[in-house]
Amino acid sequence: MAMPAVARAAHQSASYLAALESINAEQLEQYVEHLADDKLQGREAGKPGGTAAGDYLAARLEELALQGGGVDGGFFQGFAPGYRNVLAMVRGSDPKLSRQVILIGAHYDHVGYGTRRSSRGTVGRIHNGADDNASGTSAVLEVAEALTMLAEPPRRSILFAFWDAEEKGMLGSKHWAAHPTVPLKNVVAVINLDMVGSLRQQRLTVFASRSGYGWRRVVCRNNDGLELRLDFPWTVKHNADHYPFFQRSVPAIMFHTGLTSTYHTPGDDAKLLNYAGVNRIARLLFGVVYDLGNEPEVPRFRKAARTETESQRKSIAAITTRLPERLGVSWKADEATDEAVKRDGLRLVRVTAGMPAAAAGIRPGDRIVRLAGRDIRNGEDLRAAVMGAESPATITVGRNDSEQSEELTIRLAGKPLPLGVAWRSDEAEPGMLILTHVVPGSPAGRAALKPGDRIYRLAGRTFADGRQFAETVKTLSGPVELVVERDGQPRTVVLQIESQGPIPAA
Numbered sequence: 361m362a363m364p365a366v367a368r369a370a371h372q373s374a375s376y377l378a379a380l381e382s383i384n385a386e387q388l389e390q391y392v393e394h395l396a397d398d399k400l401q402g403r404e405a406g407k408p409g410g411t412a413a414g415d416y417l418a419a420r421l422e423e424l425a426l427q428g429g430g431v432d433g434g435f436f437q438g439f440a441p442g443y444r445n446v447l448a449m450v451r452g453s454d455p456k457l458s459r460q461v462i463l464i465g466a467h468y469d470h471v472g473y474g475t476r477r478s479s480r481g482t483v484g485r486i487h488n489g490a491d492d493n494a495s496g497t498s499a500v501l502e503v504a505e506a507l508t509m510l511a512e513p514p515r516r517s518i519l520f521a522f523w524d525a526e527e528k529g530m531l532g533s534k535h536w537a538a539h540p541t542v543p544l545k546n547v548v549a550v551i552n553l554d555m556v557g558s559l560r561q562q563r564l565t566v567f568a569s570r571s572g573y574g575w576r577r578v579v580c581r582n583n584d585g586l587e588l589r590l591d592f593p594w595t596v597k598h599n600a601d602h603y604p605f606f607q608r609s610v611p612a613i614m615f616h617t618g619l620t621s622t623y624h625t626p627g628d629d630a631k632l633l634n635y636a637g638v639n640r641i642a643r644l645l646f647g648v649v650y651d652l653g654n655e656p657e658v659p660r661f662r663k664a665a666r667t668e669t670e671s672q673r674k675s676i677a678a679i680t681t682r683l684p685e686r687l688g689v690s691w692k693a694d695e696a697t698d699e700a701v702k703r704d705g706l707r708l709v710r711v712t713a714g715m716p717a718a719a720a721g722i723r724p725g726d727r728i729v730r731l732a733g734r735d736i737r738n739g740e741d742l743r744a745a746v747m748g749a750e751s752p753a754t755i756t757v758g759r760n761d762s763e764q765s766e767e768l769t770i771r772l773a774g775k776p777l778p779l780g781v782a783w784r785s786d787e788a789e790p791g792m793l794i795l796t797h798v799v800p801g802s803p804a805g806r807a808a809l810k811p812g813d814r815i816y817r818l819a820g821r822t823f824a825d826g827r828q829f830a831e832t833v834k835t836l837s838g839p840v841e842l843v844v845e846r847d848g849q850p851r852t853v854v855l856q857i858e859s860q861g862p863i864p865a866a
């Protein structure tokens with residue numbers, strides 16, 4: 361079991377844990393089997409099978425003693441020609457915040473017997489739509505049930521929406537967004553689940569996470585212990601039920617496990633789904649909903665997401681500027697394994713004119729024995745020492761024409777890299793840094809951090825930006841904990857920081 365990256369008191373409460381543990385694969389499978397049974401004839405909107413599916417959901421919500429979230433306090437919102445959204449509500453426990461609504465949705469309809477337009481398989485046979493989208497429907501139902509088990513409901517209200525007629529052009533979610541049953545301005549966040557039944561290689565895609573500041577952080581935090589590999593493309597995806605909300609400036613994301621060979625064919629059957637996967641995704645959803653329901657802030661809408669593209673993401677990720685040199689020396693790469701280096705220091709083959717080493721009087725052929733308190737046994741040591749050192753630094757140099765080594769003071773160019781890392785920030789995720797460089801042999805390098813890793817916490821604290829991060833690092837020594845996220849998985853990493861104070865000298 362992984363060490364919890366961030367232990368949060370609320371998530372340790374007995375009631376939270378019992379509710380979380382109530383979510384289980386067997387129940388999820390039963391829901392899917394019911395919804396994706398041939399009896400419901402592919403749940404086409406407006407057809408008997410679709411109507412039966414809506415009735416089943418409403419009956420289940422009533423059993424859970426949830427309030428209706430549809431028209432006139434009921435569970436339904438009908439719209440022409442004979443379609444129905446199914447809606448239920450958990451009223452928030454905070455007198456003020458309960459006006460705000462977190463909307464969790466999934467479409468429950470599918471394509472019935474298929475048409476030439478809607479089917480990729482044999483038209484005229486029942487398309488059960490187990491993955492699409494009995495899977496998301498069952499996860500939302502299961503999370504609704506879990507929320508009823510909390511000792512106290514979340515502070516904000518939670519609205520569960522089972523959309524109809526998605527397969528006919530997202531008609532249910534579009535209808536609701538145009539005719540909302542709670543004021544649309546009170547809907548502060550939306551999570552849509554569409555096709556979450558085919559988890560493979562632990563990969564779950566989270567679309568549109570840049571629609572709100574800090575979405576990624578909230579989702580990843582709740583992946584702690586679930587170990588899903590989360591992917592956050594910059595794509596918003598316009599052909600799913602979160603989109604009408606995104607269009608209306610509501611932060612809205614979608615969970616999705618990807619297309620399969622049975623997509624929109626009669627073969628999309630209950631027996632093929634990965635229920636352990638649905639279970640983990642439902643648990644992730646539960647944690648995220650709980651946080652959105654209770655935390656002081658929810659992600660604010662981020663306009664820039666309207667124009668950002670996946671190719672932009674790739675080009676930004678591809679930029680890795682070279683780290684500036686701070687010393688201006690070169691050595692032979694194979695020198696690193698030479699026993700003589702360990703004894704005598706690293707021999708320089710070139711010293712760049714005009715750079716700090718040359719200015720301090722260092723010459724080709726000199727051997728660097730020590731720098732800023734660190735013994736230099738190979739090139740990695742030297743690079744790590746140079747990148748981490750404050751300026752001016754003390755450098756110990758061995759010379760061929762002398763038995764004695766010499767101590768020089770050197771003014772290094774630029775600033776030290778705290779912990780041996782360089783980074784960029786991401787406007788969509790304030791208070792987080794993305795590593796662009798990790799110096800081998802540095803505290804970060806020794807802890808196996810990699811470019812692309814994201815840092816959320818330092819020594820138990822959050823930080824506003826890179827500047828504050830660097831300032832905080834300066835005050836630390838010894839073992840220091842970082843919360844690092846890679847592939848959506850947060851983990852606690854302990855770095856050993858050498859004392860950075862002045863080196864005592866006699």
Ligand SMILES: [Zn+2]
Pocket residue numbers: 492527624
């Ligand atoms: Zn579909």
